[in-house]
Each structure stands twice: as structure tokens, then as C-alpha cells.
Amino acid sequence: MATVYLPVEPQLGMTSAERAEAIDAQVWCLRRPASLQSPQDITKYYYPRITHPVTGEVAIVGDTTEEIYINPLVDLTELLALLPEVPQAEKDGLVAYIDANRGSSVPFGQLIPSTSTQLTQVEAEALGWFPDPIEP
Amino acid sequence: MPDISELNGTAIDNVAEFDGLTVTASTRLLDTYPNATFAYSIRRLNSAYTGACCRVYSTGTGIGEQDFGFDSNGILDIDAIVTFVGAGNNGVVVTWYDQSQSGGTGSGTDITQDTTNGPLLVDAGSPILVNGLPAFKAGERSGFDTSWTSVSQPFTLSSVTEEDSDAYLFGNNTQLRFRNSTETVWLGTDIDGGNTVPMGHHAFFGVGNGSSSFGKVSVADIQPAGVTFTNSSALDATLIGARWPNNSTGNRSWLQEFVLWGSDQNGAGQTSGIEANINEEYLIYQPTDAPTSGLLATYTGAEAAYSVRQLSNKALIALRIRRDSDDEEANIGFDANGDLDTQAIADFCQTANGYVTRWWDQSTNGNHIDQALNTIQPKIYNGTTVITSGTTTVRPSLQFETTDAVPLANTSLDLTFASSLSQPITASIITRDIVTTTDEMCWLNPISGSAELSIASDGTPDVLRFYAGTELVSTSQKDADMMLFTVFNTTSSEMFKNNSSIVSGNAGTNSLSSLRIGGLRTGPNERFGIHGNVQEYILWGSAQSATNRNGIHTDTNSYFGIY
Numbered sequence: 005m006a007t008v009y010l011p012v013e014p015q016l017g018m019t020s021a022e023r024a025e026a027i028d029a030q031v032w033c034l035r036r037p038a039s040l041q042s043p044q045d046i047t048k049y050y051y052p053r054i055t056h057p058v059t060g061e062v063a064i065v066g067d068t069t070e071e072i073y074i075n076p077l078v079d080l081t082e083l084l085a086l087l088p089e090v091p092q093a094e095k096d097g098l099v100a101y102i103d104a105n106r107g108s109s110v111p112f113g114q115l116i117p118s119t120s121t122q123l124t125q126v127e128a129e130a131l132g133w134f135p136d137p138i139e140p
Numbered sequence: 141m142p143d144i145s146e147l148n149g150t151a152i153d154n155v156a157e158f159d160g161l162t163v164t165a166s167t168r169l170l171d172t173y174p175n176a177t178f179a180y181s182i183r184r185l186n187s188a189y190t191g192a193c194c195r196v197y198s199t200g201t202g203i204g205e206q207d208f209g210f211d212s213n214g215i216l217d218i219d220a221i222v223t224f225v226g227a228g229n230n231g232v233v234v235t236w237y238d239q240s241q242s243g244g245t246g247s248g249t250d251i252t253q254d255t256t257n258g259p260l261l262v263d264a265g266s267p268i269l270v271n272g273l274p275a276f277k278a279g280e281r282s283g284f285d286t287s288w289t290s291v292s293q294p295f296t297l298s299s300v301t302e303e304d305s306d307a308y309l310f311g312n313n314t315q316l317r318f319r320n321s322t323e324t325v326w327l328g329t330d331i332d333g334g335n336t337v338p339m340g341h342h343a344f345f346g347v348g349n350g351s352s353s354f355g356k357v358s359v360a361d362i363q364p365a366g367v368t369f370t371n372s373s374a375l376d377a378t379l380i381g382a383r384w385p386n387n388s389t390g391n392r393s394w395l396q397e398f399v400l401w402g403s404d405q406n407g408a409g410q411t412s413g414i415e416a417n418i419n420e421e422y423l424i425y426q427p428t429d430a431p432t433s434g435l436l437a438t439y440t441g442a443e444a445a446y447s448v449r450q451l452s453n454k455a456l457i458a459l460r461i462r463r464d465s466d467d468e469e470a471n472i473g474f475d476a477n478g479d480l481d482t483q484a485i486a487d488f489c490q491t492a493n494g495y496v497t498r499w500w501d502q503s504t505n506g507n508h509i510d511q512a513l514n515t516i517q518p519k520i521y522n523g524t525t526v527i528t529s530g531t532t533t534v535r536p537s538l539q540f541e542t543t544d545a546v547p548l549a550n551t552s553l554d555l556t557f558a559s560s561l562s563q564p565i566t567a568s569i570i571t572r573d574i575v576t577t578t579d580e581m582c583w584l585n586p587i588s589g590s591a592e593l594s595i596a597s598d599g600t601p602d603v604l605r606f607y608a609g610t611e612l613v614s615t616s617q618k619d620a621d622m623m624l625f626t627v628f629n630t631t632s633s634e635m636f637k638n639n640s641s642i643v644s645g646n647a648g649t650n651s652l653s654s655l656r657i658g659g660l661r662t663g664p665n666e667r668f669g670i671h672g673n674v675q676e677y678i679l680w681g682s683a684q685s686a687t688n689r690n691g692i693h694t695d696t697n698s699y700f701g702i703y
Contacts, residue, residue: 032514036467042270043304043340044360045469046497047462048512055588067515076264 068113231262272470283381311376494521533701552659609648
């Protein structure tokens with residue numbers, strides 16, 4: 005397990021929390037596309053998210069080594085639209101990578117855009133993502 | 141001459157039906173509420189009907205089409221259909237057989253569709269399910285054509301469907317329509333009962349009978365009172381399924397049951413009975429009726445009650461679970477003994493792992509506790525068997541895992557109360573098979589923010605404690621299996637372990653705005669979650685008396701065998 009903290013910047017008129025939630029939902033759609041989801045599905049997201057106690061910024065807490073199943077029916081349109089900062093060439097590469105792996109699994113780390121900040125547990129702690137525990 | 145698959149389905153079902161040792165009474169809808177005009181369903185509705193359920197066409201080259209009956213549980217034999225359709229192929233429903241009459245296949249008024257437009261039952265080799273049961277996916281494709289033109293009043297229409305968008309389910313005049321735009325249901329008029337009706341798995345009950353027309357639709361968290369309205373239209377029955385208008389793209393619906401009676405079943409006082417029959421099969425919603433038996437009937441006033449046993453005779457659903465093979469979710473109820481229906485879990489998950497996405501509240505408050513995050517849902521099934529706890533008495537358990545090294549890898553279930561719970565509050569928690577005895581744990585916490593109420597333990601020293609603004613600490617250590625019973629009542633607060641008082645005093649006056657079972661509460665005063673299993677978790681909005689406490693312990697310990 006290799007935990008990675010991915011702070012999400014506000015973009016597209018969305019706050020950090022809103023955009024992180026939307027991206028997280030689209031990560032879940034890699035495995036269970038919207039076309040297969042049921043309205044009463046409780047499961048909506050792949051990974052937990054954490055809020056910075058001072059800045060309010062939200063980070064997705066992923067696992068770079070986790071193998072994510074790519075559903076054959078996956079549609080990347082909405083995920084790509086949430087990543088305007090990612091160069092088009094890199095988006096094209098992501099599409100090709102996903103297309104080549106439909107029906108199989110890929111490590112989450114291979115899906116993280118080069119433009120995304122990636123923090124280790126130690127780095128996240130140093131940047132104040134976890135306040136010191138206070139009893140009780 | 142019926143084909144062999146039809147005979148198999150019928151024969152298997154009839155064996156169960158005539159096994160006097162195991163079948164106590166028929167619960168088939170039309171046995172109790174007979175004389176339907178037509179009846180289409182993915183379950184057997186009528187003991188006198190011995191025919192097939194539907195006819196399925198496979199898109200695989202040269203496979204053709206075949207009739208299929210019901211399995212031993214009286215449900216459409218989806219496993220046989222998937223085998224017939226073949227890997228990677230689609231299974232298209234071309235005929236839905238009417239079960240309203242006595243006799244075999246073809247004895248009623250069947251409805252049909254062609255192989256191009258018929259609803260799907262198998263999509264690329266995978267069965268289409270709603271809440272774990274077979275469903276015909278219409279909408280984007282089509283519904284069924286019928287030979288009916290119209291049905292004059294009075295009539296009663298009952299249906300079980302799922303929608304995720306604007307869908308027209310019945311005819312094109314007096315349409316049974318779910319409107320995504322306004323979240324209402326329409327049968328000549330809006331019949332939302334003053335509530336919006338979210339998309340989802342719906343049980344619809346509508347009556348056309350002039351000024352006594354009646355309708356209601358229930359979905360997971362909403363069971364509205366019925367609405368009486370005036371409608372004099374005949375029912376347009378020419379189409380069943382989302383065929384109107386023009387097979388609109390993006391409109392999806394899943395069909396499981398349509399039954400029509402040429403009479404006013406509401407006027408005859410049959411509404412609640414028909415609704416109960418349907419919900420007991422499809423497990424669409426948790427009834428919010430006050431219990432008349434069970435622990436919650438004796439010890440009333442629960443704000444939230446979660447358990448692997450039936451605590452209220454009115455509660456039907458225990459868990460919603462996700463199997464990790466294809467991420468389908470299904471509600472799981474109780475067996476005839478009031479125990480968690482472990483066979484249903486095994487049938488649904490088969491060789492996949494099963495995770496709890498919702499622990500249904502058995503109180504009357506609808507305080508269901510959920511986890512929407514795939515990676516931190518508690519586990520209930522390991523691909524082979526249901527997870528259990530206990531040595532002398534073994535019962536199913538939700539397995540929570542946590543690791544201090546990766547705080548957000550802690551499994552949890554979360555609930556935000558509609559309004560904060562003020563003291564007094566009593567919490568009864570059955571927690572077992574704690575995997576370590578030195579780490580800190582937390583059984584009760586808000587989701588985030590400053591500590592409100594908490595029930596926790598420390599690692600070093602290993603003590604139990606609770607808090608509602610002021611901390612009370614016991615020298616008693618946590619046990620591998622224990623019942624924690626905590627009364628939050630400001631200056632008269634007290635905690636019991638296995639019905640022995642371990643600490644009392646002034647715990648403070650805080651209220652509880654949200655509840656996290658397991659997991660890490662993030663933000664200030666963060667705490668880690670549960671390293672082990674939980675089987676029951678009840679919150680009362682009152683301070684239970686000593687007499688009640690003894691009674692609750694006796695009842696609970698007799699079921700779980702904790703101490």
C-alpha cells in the first residue's frame with residue numbers, strides 16, 4: 005500500500021471540495037460506469053477525502069499501488085472535463101491507456117496526472133493536513 | 141408442448157411449494173388478492189399458474205429464443221438465462237407471460253416486443269439486476285406492446301420498477317410516469333403525496349375510481365401516505381414500459397412487476413396488504429411503522445437501531461451490501477427466525493466479497509447509516525462465508541478495520557442526524573473479537589469537528605472512557621467481546637460493561653449532531669476507529685432505567701451470548 009494525498013485545486017467554478025468530490029466520483033466510474041449505476045446505489049466514490057484544517061483545501065487520499073478495474077463500458081468524457089490543467093497530449097495518452105486496459109486492472113498511480121501535487125503521509129503531515137490529536 | 145426449460149422451472153418451484161415441512165402458507169400475491177386482469181412479474185404470483193415467466197432471445201449467432209420459468213424461490217431463473225444467452229451476448233425479453241390465469245404458458249394475455257426493441261435482461265453476458273433481483277431494462281430500448289386498448293374504471297395498478305430519469309411506464313394517455321424534472325409520479329394527476337419522489341426503486345400503487353382515485357409511491361426513504369384524487373379516465377394499457385415518447389434516449393427504467401385488477405383494491409381495504417406482500421419480496425423500503433414486538437417494542441423511543449437481528453417486527457431490511465465482483469448492491473433482510481438472512485448474502489455474493497454500504501435503521505426514524513466510499517466499507521462476507529463473531533454463540537458481524545499508519549483507511553459508517561440528539565441518550569453497543577487490546581478505539585463519535593459525545597478506549601493505559609464535554613475514565617479494560625451500555629445524562633451519566641457499572645459522574649451536556657461507527661474522526665480531537673466487529677448498535681433518546689437496562693442486557697446477551 006502506498007498512500008498518496010492529492011490536493012485538488014479549485015477549478016471550473018468549483019471549490020476544492022466540490023471538484024475533489026466530482027473527480028472521486030469519476031474514479032469510481034472507472035470501475036462502475038454511470039451507465040451501470042443504479043439510482044439507489046450507496047457507493048458513489050472510490051477514495052476517502054480529507055480537508056485541510058486551516059486552508060479548507062480537500063485532498064483525495066488514494067493508493068498508488070491499488071489495482072483499479074477498468075470496466076469495458078467506461079466513458080472518460082466527464083473525468084477529462086474535470087482536468088482542464090492537464091495537457092491534451094497527456095489526456096490523449098490517458099485515453100489510450102484506459103482503452104488498452106478495458107476489462108482489466110491498472111494501478112491507480114498510473115492514472116494520476118503529471119500536473120497533480122502528490123504528497124506522502126509524511127509530507128501531508130508536515131504541511132498540516134493532520135492536526136495533533138487532542139484528548140479526548 | 142412446453143419446452144424443457146419451462147418444465148424445469150415449474151417443477152422446481154412446485155417441489156418447494158408442496159413441501160409441507162417447509163412451506164407454511166402461500167405468500168403469492170394473487171393467491172391472497174385474486175382476480176387480476178393481468179399480472180406480469182419476475183416472481184411467481186399465482187400458485188394456479190404453472191407456466192413460464194418470460195421468453196428470452198439471445199443475440200448470439202444461432203442461439204435463438206427460449207422460455208424460462210422460476211427457481212426454487214419463485215424468482216425468474218436468471219442463472220439459466222445467462223447460461224442460455226451465452227458469454228458476451230445480450231438477452232432480450234420478447235414475451236412477458238401473464239400469470240393472472242390458471243394453467244400453463246399462454247393461458248393469459250401475454251405481452252411482447254421484437255428482438256430489436258425488447259427490454260434487456262442480460263447485457264453483454266451479465267444479468268441485469270435491481271436490488272439483487274432480475275429486472276427488464278427498458279426505456280432506451282422499449283417496453284412491451286399489449287393487446288389491451290384501455291381498461292375502464294375502477295382499476296387498481298400495482299407496479300415495481302426502477303427509474304433514473306423521466307420515464308413513461310404505462311400507456312400514453314393515463315400515463316404512469318416518473319418525472320425526473322419535478323420528481324413526481326403522474327397517473328392522470330400528480331400523486332406524490334406532497335413529497336418529491338426521487339429516482340430509484342419504486343413500489344407504485346394507484347387506483348382509478350372517479351373521486352375515490354388513489355395513489356402512492358414508495359421508495360427507499362419515503363413511504364408517503366396515499367393521496368386521494370379525482371380521475372375518471374380509462375387506463376391506456378397499450379404500452380407497458382418506457383415506450384413513450386419515441387423511446388427517448390437517456391430515459392432508463394427497469395421493470396419487475398405490473399399487476400392490474402379490474403376493481404378498487406384500496407376501497408376494499410387491501411392496500412397495506414398488497415404493499416406488504418410486494419415489499420417483503422423486493423425489499424424496497426424499510427417500513428416506519430411502530431413495532432408491536434421485538435426489543436424496540438419493549439424498550440421504546442429508539443432514535444436509531446442497527447443490528448444483525450430483527451429488533452422490530454415491522455423492520456424488513458437489515459443491510460445493503462455491495463459485492464465486489466461487479467459492484468451490484470442489494471438489500472438483505474431477515475429469515476423466518478429474525479436472524480440476518482445469511483443465505484441471501486451468500487446467494488448474492490457467491491464467490492465475491494460483500495461489503496456493507498448501508499446499515500438500515502430499524503427504528504421508526506429512518507436514520508440509516510451509510511458509507512459511500514468504496515474503500516472503507518465494513519465487510520460482511522469473505523467470498524466463502526458470512527463473517528461472524530463469538531465462541532459459544534456465533535452471530536454475523538460487521539468487520540471494521542483500521543490502521544493508525546493510514547488514518548483514512550479506517551472503515552466506517554456515517555450518519556448526519558436531521559437535528560442534533562440532546563441528552564439524555566443511551567447507547568447500547570455489541571462489539572466483539574477485538575483484534576488488539578493495546579490500541580485506542582472509538583465506538584461513538586461525530587463524523588468530524590470537535591468532540592461531542594464519544595465512547596472510546598485508550599491503548600496505554602488500556603482504559604474505557606466516555607465524554608460529552610467532560611471526560612469520565614474507567615480503569616476497566618476493554619474485552620474481546622463486550623456489551624457497552626452508556627447513559628449520557630449530564631451529571632448522572634454512567635457506563636456499563638457487560639451490565640457492570642465501570643464509571644459514573646458528570647459527562648457534560650453536549651449533544652450529538654452526527655454519528656460515525658468505526659473509522660477516524662478527522663479534524664481536531666481526531667480518534668481512530670474500531671479494530672474488530674460490531675453486531676448491534678442502538679441509540680435511545682432517553683436515559684434507560686436500571687430495570688430497562690437489566691432487561692435490555694438479558695435480551696441482548698441471550699441472543700449474542702457475550703458474557
